[in-house]
Structure formats: C-alpha cells, structure tokens
Amino acid sequence: MPYTIYTDVCEGVADCIPVCPVECIELVEEPKNAKGTAYAYVKWDICIDCGACLAACPIEGAVADEQIEDVQKIPA
Ligand code: SF4
Ligand code: SF4
Incomplete structure (x- = not known):
C-alpha cells in the first residue's frame, strides 16, 4: 500500500524527495498548505x-505508511 503525506502537517522540507527510489514525491510551492x-x-x-x-522526514506525523485519501491534497 502506498505511503501518504499529510498535506497540512508537511512543511515542505523536501528531505523525502531525494531519497525516494522511484521519484514519486512532488513538491507543491503554490498554493501553500494550512x-x-x-x-x-x-x-x-x-x-x-x-x-x-x-x-x-523530520516532521513528526507528516508521513503515513498507508494510503489515506482525505489528508493528502493533490493539486488539480
Ligand atoms: S520531508 Fe516531510 S516535511 Fe519535508 S516535504 Fe517530505 S513529507 Fe514534507
Ligand atoms: S520513498 Fe517514495 S516509493 Fe518509498 S514509500 Fe516514500 S513515496 Fe513511496
């Protein structure tokens, strides 16, 4: 099951992006989160x-080890 980033807990540090072996994490600069x-x-x-x-990830609670539909905002 894929991992999930809690959009409004993440602080955009982006330490996760270079360690992902399949380059499946995208950084969103705009609009900002909560x-x-x-x-x-x-x-x-x-x-x-x-x-x-x-x-x-250095931010506690920003990443979950399962797919959670409502917490991860994906830009259109
Ligand atoms: S390392 Fe954590 S806080 Fe930084 S972008 Fe990734 S999920 Fe968000
Ligand atoms: S590093 Fe990438 S492939 Fe690995 S769990 Fe996180 S998002 Fe998925």
Whole structure:
C-alpha cells in the first residue's frame, strides 16, 4: 500500500524527495498548505511502499505508511 503525506502537517522540507527510489514525491510551492508552507505529495500509482520518505522526514506525523485519501491534497 502506498505511503501518504499529510498535506497540512508537511512543511515542505523536501528531505523525502531525494531519497525516494522511484521519484514519486512532488513538491507543491503554490498554493501553500494550512501552515503557510510548501508541501509534498506522493503519487500513489508509482509508490513502491519502501518507507524511505518516512525515515527521512523530520516532521513528526507528516508521513503515513498507508494510503489515506482525505489528508493528502493533490493539486488539480
Ligand atoms: S513529507 Fe516531510 S520531508 Fe517530505 S516535504 Fe514534507 S516535511 Fe519535508
Ligand atoms: S514509500 Fe518509498 S516509493 Fe513511496 S513515496 Fe516514500 S520513498 Fe517514495
């Protein structure tokens, strides 16, 4: 099951992006999230469930090890 980034917990640090082996994490600069920062999201159709993003993220609670539909905003 793919991982999920809580859009409004993420602070856009982006430590997750270079460690993802399949380049499935995208950084969104605009619009900002509820914290007023950039944020990232996981492309669920590409994620291979490796856990590297969760291990790299410095923000507690920003990454979940399962697919959660409502917490990850994906820009249109
Ligand atoms: S999920 Fe964590 S490491 Fe990735 S951009 Fe958000 S805060 Fe940064
Ligand atoms: S679990 Fe692995 S493949 Fe999925 S987004 Fe995180 S680093 Fe990328």
